[in-house]
Structure formats: C-alpha cells, structure tokens
Amino acid sequence: MRHYPWRSLLKGIWRTLVALVVTTAFVILAGILAGGPSFKLLAAGLFLSLFAAVPGYLLYRVGAPDHTAGSRVVMLLALIAGSVLGAVLVLPVYMSREGVPTDAQVTQVVRAVSSVSEKRFPAYQVTDRATGENLGRLRFLDTEPKVGDTVRVRKDPHGWFNVTVADPTGRFTKLAALIVAVLGLAALLLGASGHMPED
Structure with a gap:
C-alpha cells in the first residue's frame, strides 16, 4: 500500500509560503518607490516590481524537483503579474488607512x-x-x-508618498486586489504541488 507523500506536500507548502512572503516584501518596497512624488519614481517602481517575484521564486525553485519545470514557469508568471498589480496597490491602500x-x-x-x-x-x-x-x-x-x-x-503624515485623491480606493483597486489574491492562491497551489514526487 502506497502512503501519501505528506512530507513532500508540507515541504512544497512552506517553501511556497516563504516565496510569497519574500515576494510581498519586495512588492512593498517597489510600491513605496512607485508612490513617490514624481512620475519617474512611479515608472521605476513599476519596473522594479517586474523583478520583485524573482528572489522568492529562486528560493522556492532550489528544492523543487526537475519534473515540475512547467508548473514552475506558470508559478513565476503568476508571481510577476501579482507583483506588478500589488505594487500599484501599496499607495492607495496605505493612503486610505493613514492618509x-x-x-x-x-x-x-x-x-x-x-x-x-x-x-x-x-x-x-x-x-x-x-x-x-x-x-x-x-x-x-x-x-x-x-x-x-x-x-x-x-x-501622507509621514511624507513617504505623494498626495492622492480623497478616496484612493475604487473599483480598479478592488478588482486588482481580487486578481492579486487569486494569483497568490494559484501560486500557492502550484508551489505545493510542485514538490510532489513524480507518479
């Protein structure tokens, strides 16, 4: 009787969570930069958000078996898309709470x-x-x-972000947050299954 590979599943879950936490940290840094007072900072922050997923993804990839190469690529793309949208959300979410x-x-x-x-x-x-x-x-x-x-x-009372409109969160922000949540869940599922042994 074959036992379910719980150890591989748990390894995939915690490695993926680490990748998501590291990615989130870099996304917040890119979002802070993008929320600066000039359009050049906005462009620079969004450009850096394209690479925000790479450090976390590399940490995950170290322990992933070779046969999951396809799912790893999809996971990286999901993390990158979520990173860009996530960086855009940092300013309105922060200002709606602290502004x-x-x-x-x-x-x-x-x-x-x-x-x-x-x-x-x-x-x-x-x-x-x-x-x-x-x-x-x-x-x-x-x-x-x-x-x-x-x-x-x-x-912003701390002076980190550029001034925003009175209601910085709107339909776009809510839709972007929903997409980021879906992409994060997809990355978690792909990451967890990516450490499972080959059948």
Whole structure:
C-alpha cells in the first residue's frame, strides 16, 4: 500500500509560503518607490516590481524537483503579474488607512510627459488650503480642476508618498486586489504541488 507523500506536500507548502512572503516584501518596497512624488519614481517602481517575484521564486525553485519545470514557469508568471498589480496597490491602500483628509487648492496645471509611453497628461500642483504647504502633484484625476479650485485630497503624515485623491480606493483597486489574491492562491497551489514526487 502506497502512503501519501505528506512530507513532500508540507515541504512544497512552506517553501511556497516563504516565496510569497519574500515576494510581498519586495512588492512593498517597489510600491513605496512607485508612490513617490514624481512620475519617474512611479515608472521605476513599476519596473522594479517586474523583478520583485524573482528572489522568492529562486528560493522556492532550489528544492523543487526537475519534473515540475512547467508548473514552475506558470508559478513565476503568476508571481510577476501579482507583483506588478500589488505594487500599484501599496499607495492607495496605505493612503486610505493613514492618509489625512485635507482641502487643497490647485496652484498650477502642467502637462507632464510619461517617460514610458511618451504621452502627455495633466498634473495638478496643489497646496494645503489652510496652511499653504506644498503637497505635490495630483495625477490621473477623473475631473480637470482649474487653478484656484479646491479639491479634497489625502496627504501622507509621514511624507513617504505623494498626495492622492480623497478616496484612493475604487473599483480598479478592488478588482486588482481580487486578481492579486487569486494569483497568490494559484501560486500557492502550484508551489505545493510542485514538490510532489513524480507518479
């Protein structure tokens, strides 16, 4: 009678969990960089998020048998896709919890240029309406406020992130979080089964 390979299964589970934890740490670092005050930092953070899954994946791959090469590739792709979306989620999730709601005044509207797509988009320089403190630039708004208009924003009390809109979590954020959760679960299942012995 053949016994179920519990040891291999448990090894696959804990190695995959380690890979997910390491990947999450690198995703948070990439997200902090992407949430900076300039578009160049945003592009750099998203670019680095492409490689956020690699260290965790390599830790997992060390103990995975050779016959699971196909599932390892799928797992790496799932981790990379989750890493990019996860990095994008760091800013809105953090600001929705820690950001301080503030009335801001638009002081300048500039046409910024994406260093990735080279397309122009409006960016809005804003200051704290009460104190006059420069809060940075807002990007990707649903509306197009003019100079002098008041907009509701959230500012980071620690100064790590760029200013955001008052409600930084919307339908895209919820959908992205759902996709990241599904990809994480898929990576866990692939990783756990990837250490099972060949039939």
